[in-house]
Amino acid sequence: MLDTARRYEIPEGIELGFRVAGPVVRACAWAIDLLIRAGLYLAIAIPFSFMGGLGLGVTLIIFFLIEWFYPVVFELRQGATPGKKAMGLEVIHDDGTPIAWSASLIRNLLRTADFLPFLYATGLISMLLNQNFKRLGDLAAGSIVVYRDKVGVRPELPSVKPLHPPQAMMRDGGRTLLAFAERSAVLTSDRRIELAEILSDLTDRKGEEAVAELHAYASWLAQGR
């Protein structure tokens, strides 16, 4: 229950993973959006207020549109409101496809119900009771708020002379060895050694030598001799 990673199967027969976003980060996104909306209200109200009844009428219409459709417009354009984007979130359908008209409208019109009785109390309770952190609007729309994957630089395997790993490591340990070798660059040397020495029984090495040994195994796994 504590793990926020979810997997869904796509029509191509493979599983994709995503991480669902919890109440705190979504509240932050909401607060950012609130500020942006307040700014918009001011930016519109001030110039139009000099135009009398006509200006007031237009202001009311624009306020109405912002109040109800601000999230819809941004979700359809880029999958997230500016606040959500700033927090690295996005809204998708349950099946992983990008959010469309219908679901976006449902989840945003039902905000009113989530807001009751004050400050999204109902929505918060719904999110805490639901394993995917869905508020009522998300439940009805079949939408889900997830972290947008950051495009990272792919870590390279250390290029060292390959060495055949012991048979015991070949079956299940292979992927772990590769993961260790790829992550080595971002670990401190102490941590690298600490991790590598877990396998001292198999490698018979200590300290930096143990690390180098594992890198050599990983290299063998990736490219052979």
Next chain:
Amino acid sequence: MRQRAFEQHHRDDWEQLRHVLNDLDRPRRKRQLNSVATGCLPKLYRAVCNHYALVCSRHYSPALEMELHELIVRGHRHLYKGRGAHLWRLVIFVSVGFPQVFRKHIAYFWIATFLLLAPGLLVGGYCYFNSELIYSVMDDAQVAQMEAMYDPSNRKPGRALDRSAETDMLMFGHYISNNIGIGFRTFAGGMLFGIGSMLLLLFNGVFIGAVAGHLTRMGYQDTFWPFVSGHGSFELTAIVICGASGLMLGHALIAPGQRTRIESLKWRAADALKLVMGAALMLLVAAFIEAFWSSSDAAIVVKYSVAAILWLFVALYLGFAGRGSHGAG
């Protein structure tokens, strides 16, 4: 096959997919590739999905897995994105989709009509015969303001005296934000097991009935009824439809039938949304009529004739538009 060899063998496909995706991520005007180049997205995407499945089953390195995962997520988003042609779909929705959905779920509409009409007639009747009852519905200031709005000596009926100088445009804005907001809230009230929608319908019925009964008793019928009869066709019908959409959500939650509660909610919410969006468009029309026509000083008989035409139009539209056509909605 070793990971390195595998990567060398397929690297070109991945780079090509990345290239196409980068181009698709740009705004339409700034794209550099033609439709032939972007047209190979599905083929490339499926190839990379295939590679990803191999990478997972062969326990290649997590970094390679993540690289392909990212490409596939991006491809998936583009491939399964909703279709465009929004304007055309809006036209179809208004001319065919909305009336069809309305007729499909007409039972909710009749229940909602009853919830609005019954208290309206009841309270309206009482207010017509009893001058005191209006004060249990609203407070003194509200009664005075309402009376002033429909006073026959008021130049622009339906507007409070201190507002009569303001333009029709202001009232248009006010009606849009107020009425459509109420419509949306009535829909959202359905999430409280339908109780929210039901209460809003009852409350509106009581309020509207009380005002109508009271003003008729006061002898203001020649300002009040010509004013409300025109836009009432769209406005009252639309508010009832919003109530019906909320009742649909409530029904899905209370009696989910063979589905789980959440599945049932999702299933009904799709149609309920169509109802509420159609009703919102009707409220937009109502706001337009109310702001620019209802307050005009046309003769009473003209106003009643126009009102009759509008009611007839609404009835024909909801009853017959889109009959016999398929594949819409």
